[in-house]
Amino acid sequence: MGVGAVAGACFSCEWCLTGRQFLCPHKDDTVLRGDRGGFATRVRASDWRYVQPLPDALASEHAAPLLCAGITVFSAISRNGVRPTDRVAVVGVGGLGHLAIQFLAKWGCHVTAISSTAAKADDARRFGAHEFIVSEEGLERAAGSFDFILSTVSADLPWDAYLAALRPQGTLCVVGVPHGSFSFHPLSLLPGEKRLVGGVVGSAEENRQMLDFAVRHGIRPVVEPFPVARIGEALDRVRHGRARYRAVLEF
CATH class of the missing domain: 3.90.180.10 (Medium-chain alcohol dehydrogenases, catalytic domain)
Known part of the structure; x- marks a missing residue:
């Protein structure tokens, strides 16, 4: 039990x-x-x-x-209606992220892992990620790529860049706790009807x-x-x- x-x-x-x-x-x-x-x-x-x-x-x-x-990550996937046909990204290959990658891969999604370091690329692929992005270098090239992004890190991220990586009506779900306030331009969110949501257990x-x-x-x-x-x-x-x-x- x-x-x-x-x-x-x-x-x-x-x-x-x-x-x-x-x-x-x-x-x-x-x-x-x-x-x-x-x-x-x-x-x-x-x-x-x-x-x-x-x-x-x-x-x-x-x-x-x-x-x-x-x-925590399973609920975020389930409640946000993630589909097996979706292209998804997981920010952070850590305690939450390494499980999120596994769940999403077995869900049937095309999974991209995003990390601040290239050192976790092999682990991410072992957990089921199909692609790997080093955030500082590759995020801009991923603009308009994802239906769902799950942030599992406790860090203040460039939120505009992550919203830009979503497809129209895509969802950025945050389950890691950032240190500071969210800050992003309204036009990063509104024209594409994108969503920024939180998640709990x-x-x-x-x-x-x-x-x-x-x-x-x-x-x-x-x-x-x-x-x-x-x-x-x-x-x-x-x-x-x-x-x-x-x-x-x-x-």
Whole structure:
């Protein structure tokens, strides 16, 4: 059994009653519990519906990142109506991005990975990317290329350039948290009826769908396991961007 980034919701507000528990103003965010959440030796869900039965084929060290990073990108793909015929791009080949590439490739999309460094090109292609762009060099040449762009990085990006890379009525979905405010020219958005949207983790049902999809298509996070006694080392690798691609604590 597993508990992900959310451990419960009220199931009585308008959002919960319409199946959108991820928008519940009273949801129980496991990641915001402090030492009672992701760093606890035991976690108690506030609602049984958020305790996920884990498929036998899925190891615990793989299930843990899927129930946070995995559901974040899976929900963004599902809720934004991404089609198998779409040309899509994933910004960032990291903890979220390496899973997004796998999901989108198995979804049937033509996937382009965008990274600030060419060093991740081989990994991106191994995860299923058909093309690779070094953002500073290749983004301008990609103008008008994508139906959907998923930004997974915690960085302030040249938003006008990314909106320009969308086809008309395309969607730029942001699940990474930028450091500053969004800034872009209105004409980058309006004439092509483009969309800029945010994304959050999914509902209990979406978690189940995501786990089933991951098992069916052999999608797995790349993890670095650490015994809990080495938590300092694990955190240091994450903070300095050296984890490939998720650090997992073993209790």
